[in-house]
Amino acid sequence: MLQSFMYIQQEINAFMKPYLEFKSVRKTFPGVVALNDVSFQVAEGSVHGLIGENGAGKSTLLKILSGAYYPTSGEIFIDGKIKDFHNTKDALDAGVAVIYQELNLIPEMTVAENLLLGHMPTKSGFLDRKEMNKIAEGELKFLLENISPDMKIKELSIGQRQMIEIGKALLHNARIIAFDEPTSSLSSREIKQLYKIIKELKDKGHSVIYITHRMEEIFDICDEVTVFRDGEKIETFSDMTAVDHDILVNKMVGRSIEDIYSYRPRTHGEVVLDVKDLMGTGLSEPFSLTVRKGEIVGFFGLVGAGRTEFLKLLYGAEKKVSGTTFINNKEVNILSPSKAIKEGMALCPEDRKDEGIIAVRSVDENISISVRRHFNKFGIFLDRKKETENTNSFIKKLDIKTPSKDQMVGNLSGGNQQKVILARWLGENINVLLMDEPTRGIDVGTKNEIYKLMYNLADEGKGIIFVSSDLPEVLGVADRIIVMREGKFVESVDRDDASQEIILSHALPINN
Numbered sequence: 290m291l292q293s294f295m296y297i298q299q300e301i302n303a304f305m306k307p308y309l310e311f312k313s314v315r316k317t318f319p320g321v322v323a324l325n326d327v328s329f330q331v332a333e334g335s336v337h338g339l340i341g342e343n344g345a346g347k348s349t350l351l352k353i354l355s356g357a358y359y360p361t362s363g364e365i366f367i368d369g370k371i372k373d374f375h376n377t378k379d380a381l382d383a384g385v386a387v388i389y390q391e392l393n394l395i396p397e398m399t400v401a402e403n404l405l406l407g408h409m410p411t412k413s414g415f416l417d418r419k420e421m422n423k424i425a426e427g428e429l430k431f432l433l434e435n436i437s438p439d440m441k442i443k444e445l446s447i448g449q450r451q452m453i454e455i456g457k458a459l460l461h462n463a464r465i466i467a468f469d470e471p472t473s474s475l476s477s478r479e480i481k482q483l484y485k486i487i488k489e490l491k492d493k494g495h496s497v498i499y500i501t502h503r504m505e506e507i508f509d510i511c512d513e514v515t516v517f518r519d520g521e522k523i524e525t526f527s528d529m530t531a532v533d534h535d536i537l538v539n540k541m542v543g544r545s546i547e548d549i550y551s552y553r554p555r556t557h558g559e560v561v562l563d564v565k566d567l568m569g570t571g572l573s574e575p576f577s578l579t580v581r582k583g584e585i586v587g588f589f590g591l592v593g594a595g596r597t598e599f600l601k602l603l604y605g606a607e608k609k610v611s612g613t614t615f616i617n618n619k620e621v622n623i624l625s626p627s628k629a630i631k632e633g634m635a636l637c638p639e640d641r642k643d644e645g646i647i648a649v650r651s652v653d654e655n656i657s658i659s660v661r662r663h664f665n666k667f668g669i670f671l672d673r674k675k676e677t678e679n680t681n682s683f684i685k686k687l688d689i690k691t692p693s694k695d696q697m698v699g700n701l702s703g704g705n706q707q708k709v710i711l712a713r714w715l716g717e718n719i720n721v722l723l724m725d726e727p728t729r730g731i732d733v734g735t736k737n738e739i740y741k742l743m744y745n746l747a748d749e750g751k752g753i754i755f756v757s758s759d760l761p762e763v764l765g766v767a768d769r770i771i772v773m774r775e776g777k778f779v780e781s782v783d784r785d786d787a788s789q790e791i792i793l794s795h796a797l798p799i800n801n
């Protein structure tokens with residue numbers, strides 16, 4: 290009798306308690322306190338947003354939750370019970386799945402094989418197709434729209450791959466599913482699909498944790514939000530009607546930012562870049578463009594419109610079929626990125642992991658990689674002192690959060706890695722700067738700093754072309770906006786004539 294009463298009491302307690310609780314979680318790395326005494330709760334069946342500036346500790350918290358990192362101190366409770374995760378398998382077994390930006394799928398294998406990896410229903414070593422199809426038609430049907438279990442992962446878009454990761458989590462019976470910046474590489478259609486899935490997960494009683502730098506997403510899908518700053522939890526809001534954009538920004542950066550774009554008009558000089566009839570992969574017709582000294586040209590288009598391909602052609606990273614390029618009235622035959630750099634044109638790539646940073650090298654080496662030759666005093670010896678000064682000044686100027694210039698770049702937060710790439714090109718003697726999604730994964734405070742850096746570079750007479758999927762950003766920062774659609778250049782709109790409606794009307798497919 291007593292026993293069953295205690296049991297009922299326990300059940301009631303479990304019901305009353307939050308589903309997931311962080312208690313005084315602390316994590317330090319040499320020279321860095323990544324998380325300091327972080328406590329908050331996540332309710333069952335809710336979507337809990339995590340926001341904060343670059344390096345605030347968001348990803349570190351998820352890594353602790355997933356068992357990838359072990360906390361220096363503090364505890365995690367799930368359903369009222371203390372959990373001790375030593376690896377990701379421990380966490381998965383306890384119903385926790387974390388979905389990172391770099392997805393963990395094997396591109397050469399099929400959807401079915403990836404989904405069932407680790408716990409395949411196999412018949413004598415082979416995948417049990419019938420079983421798989423049952424799953425695909427049954428519990429995972431809501432995820433696998435237009436995806437057949439036989440397709441290879443490499444045939445899928447990033448958005449579709451994310452669905453497979455969610456499917457993997459569900460097959461592991463995950464009750465807590467955490468996302469680290471899931472929408473940063475998705476098209477707007479894919480974002481809508483992800484929202485739909487997250488709502489369904491929530492309705493099924495899952496708890497979702499959601500990290501993003503895009504503030505509007507917090508209001509679109511979160512029921513609660515916790516703000517981090519410098520490794521500390523600043524505040525949790527459980528009632529979204531009690532907060533707005535400005536309050537959150539204020540909590541994040543500890544000050545208010547009036548106008549994130551801080552645009553200032555500039556006079557434009559002579560033509561610095563002149564491109565005539567450029568044609569190659571990703572474009573469906575030849576394209577010509579001129580950019581003046583001091584001009585910032587924004588490229589907008591839907592994902593797949595050909596913007597990145599255009600930059601790569603210009604930069605010599607893709608082979609062009611035809612076209613001539615002039616920089617400062619001199620014809621330059623750019624057949625490779627190193628030639629581009631020699632001619633004074635640099636690119637900050639979209640995919641920083643693959644094309645940008647060298648993760649196993651230090652901040653110093655990553656920044657100096659292109660400026661190094663300028664510091665060459667006697668032709669062969671490097672001027673280390675000058676190099677160090679240069680790196681340290683960039684760490685300060687861009688507020689790169691790192692314990693020192695010698696930290697491995699792979700250990701920095703995503704946003705701080707991005708700053709390292711920018712620093713590399715800011716130190717370079719260039720005339721034309723190409724930037725592909727320069728503020729992706731970067732927090733509001735730093736975005737503002739990056740825009741100001743762009744204006745400074747333009748003031749110095751550089752021509753800047755930047756590609757962005759963030760329409761308000763393009764409208765806020767560019768002097769002129771070029772809209773691309775399906776590999777074609779559709780329109781060039783001056784800043785003063787541009788609005789969301791006008792730009793979108795050019796960017797959307799005609800039959801939509």
Ligand SMILES: Nc1ncnc2c1ncn2[C@@H]1O[C@H](COP(=O)(O)OP(=O)(O)OP(=O)(O)O)[C@@H](O)[C@H]1O
Binds near residue numbers: 350
């Ligand atoms: N393995 C590691 N070794 C050393 N320092 C680390 C390691 N992982 C994280 N850090 C440091 O911990 C701090 C918090 O990083 P974290 O990646 O959690 O930030 P974040 O909030 O996710 O930022 P972002 O928005 O830029 O992704 C940063 O200063 C980072 O450099």
Ligand SMILES: [Mg+2]
Binds near residue numbers: 349469
């Ligand atoms: Mg992060």
